Amino acid sequence: MSKYRASVLLIALLFATLLAAIHSPGQISVDSGIALYEGIVGRAVGWGPTFFAAVLAWLGGGILGASIFVALNCLVTYGLLAALLTVGVSAGKVPVWRMCIAVLLAANPLFMFYVGIIWKDVMLASTAASAVGLLLFSLRMERRSALLALFASTICIAMLPLLRQQGILLAVPLAVMCAWVIARRFEGSMGVRAGLMVASLVLTLTMSAALSKAAALRVTSLPASPVSVGFLTIRAYDIVGMVAYAEPGDSSAWTGASPVAIQKMKTGYSPQRIDTLWHDADVRGYINSMSAEQSAQVWRNGIKQDPQAYLTHRARAFEALIGAGPMTGCVPAYWGVAAVPEHLSALGVAEEMDPRDRFIGGEVKLFEPTMVFRHWWYAALLLIATVLLLRGSHSTERWILRVAALVAWLYLGSFVPTTIACDFRYLYPVSFLSTLICIYMLVHPQGRQAVKGEVATSAQ
Template sequence: MQLYEATLGKSVTWNPPHMTAILRWLGTGPDAAGRLMSLNVVLTYLSLAVSGAALLATRGGERRAVVSRCVAILLILLNPILFLFVGIVWKDIVFSTFMTLGAGCGILACVTDGRRAVLFALASTVVLAIGMKVRQQGIFMAPVLLAVPFVALAVGRGLRRTQVVARGVGLVACFLLSLVLGSHLVARTIETDPKLGNQVGFRGLMQYDVAGITALSKTPSDRFPVPMTDALRTEVRRVYSPDRGDFLWYSPTVTQWLSLPGYDGIRGHWWTLVRAEPRAYLQHRWEVFRAILNADGVKACLPIHVGIDGDHRYLREIGFQPGLDRYDQDIYHFSQKIIRWPIYRHWVYLAAFAVVSGLILASAMRPRVKRASMAIALATLLLYASYLPTSIACDFRYLFPAVCLVSLLWIVYVADARGRPRLGRWYVGTDSSRR
């Protein structure tokens, strides 16, 4: 739909307009899609590979150790999930590109000096500001990741406190200026309807929660906190699934029930049920979170997207011919061969995130690199945590940014850690290191 919106120059859905504007800047129709896909691929892989190469190039050490670390980094880059998803034209992928590129530029600033460090830090700041509004999670992730370029310019540079504060203020000013200018350009590029604001997204989330609580609560219908009949409840339980909220709309009865109250009505139902049925609400939210982590597999989670697909009427109007070619079919068949592998489960990446975060905390690393890694880890943790109260489907691409950031953390650890981790003692860094 955002390709269609880019051609129109107008939002017709509640998606944030920033990706739509980027598509319009890149052209329209198939050209824009191709250019955006190329940018995602190039910038994502470059962010990961160049970060690892820069860390290795500036750390020194025995040649044998460097070779083994290069092999480990290459194995991370060869993860098929990166290859399968980075080419999808979707806002989660674009958001992932911006967050990974911003963090990667920050890492480069950590291991360089002088003007190059400043330029990389400014690039990181601008990229994070632009990417902040591509997806809602950017609102809290980008400010946390802004700590990466700040650490790069402030830690271990021999600066006085006033100079550190000045650099921090400068980066924040650059971030805010980039954010304002970017939003202004987006507003001039894409016309948005105020009716398509955040209320639409909040309403969908609350409708899903209301249905989930209704389906899972053990309170009899005649004593339920909102008006309820046994027949309606049976229908809600039939179509409710923790995998996807859109299954609810397959039932005209449930659709009518959730739609009639309007925004204020559904908000009132939601608040009443959350207070009266906290156990059912928490069970619903936990089951939905398990689904997005693919605890029971990825069957209902759109595990792969190939070819040209969507609303065929809109696609043809902007110059696309829906369908698959031989290359698309090959990618699909490859995905089916690995779909049961652990790398196709987000809980595996969450576990990998927990492990690498502990290793970074317990290992000797260059102070700037270590503190920057902690900021990246915090932003990644916030991304995971954000889906606990807000997920409405288990689409695999939702957590693709986490896959990229976890990969970056592992690359940073492999390239920069020195010696064995010492559990029970958290290292800040190695005092003998220049950076």
């Protein structure tokens, strides 16, 4: 087994090194360029959270920060996958077929593509997966090392709500789970353990607030909050969708839009993404003419007028996101450099696609029709794991996995009413978490090893 572990670690290190070299300084899209530019100028130019931009700035900013981000993401991703395949695995006790499936899941080309993309969704996925992995690995450590792992998990959890608004759905259950694991590492009365849990939750909240403050000092946010702008965008897409799926003969007068704008909404709407209509002057003018209060009122009126149209629109948009239908308008991954010229000028790079980018793009196109870029596949893995977890033991290990499955479901479900585009990256955290859970369950089939280790270490 020592040879197996050495081989896995060596292969993981080789993968991380090669992928960092292939991707560096990273695949830069418009969103990537905005984040990198914000880190350079120290102020927000987009409406999203600025924490990711601050992280890139803390890593050195510009192309240096992007390169270091890619290198760290490669190490974290493949280090975590290697740990999942080796930590606590006993020779001869795991059937070969289980190990083969686990290795195949870890070797998913999806991770090879995504470790090099400068996106907050990528950091959110790596951070959430790291938090879960550290919780699981802490059960097999002696107390001092376990507390260090749990502290690192707390830092990861504290960052989740700062990367994307839905990160709060991951952070709260994981923070409670982490607090519970910390309390179980100490002997004492229920009161003492409850106090430790409260202290852990306060620490997580304090860390999150401190990181948010530090990010705000590094990159100043715009006056409009990301949450308020996000709601406006979602409502705009819903209004267009309700017009598109209205009953025949419905004039959609509840919108207050001109007949020209209504007709363009009907003909130009796509369940795959909002921006197919965003460039139309009539539709954009109508949406921009409404205040936040007016937008909310029109949105409510539309749902009251035809709730079926709203539900149909939301169902079609979510189907596109999970890859249940054609994905012609969806972005599976990203390769090359293409951003706002002003941002690229500040970064000192040109818009281009070099031979490495063309190679990556060719491989993406090869895998695009497969399950690699279909979220329904990862949801199916998550469903199978969830069913098995419900039948498992009540060890701390199993509860960590159950919470991991819960947060993946919460994150997936949050996009049912909020998705505005079917790009694969939005649910990448679900893909990573579902893969992590399945790998761990495959190589630890009995769910008893962690319990024995937990009892042994708690007595130290």
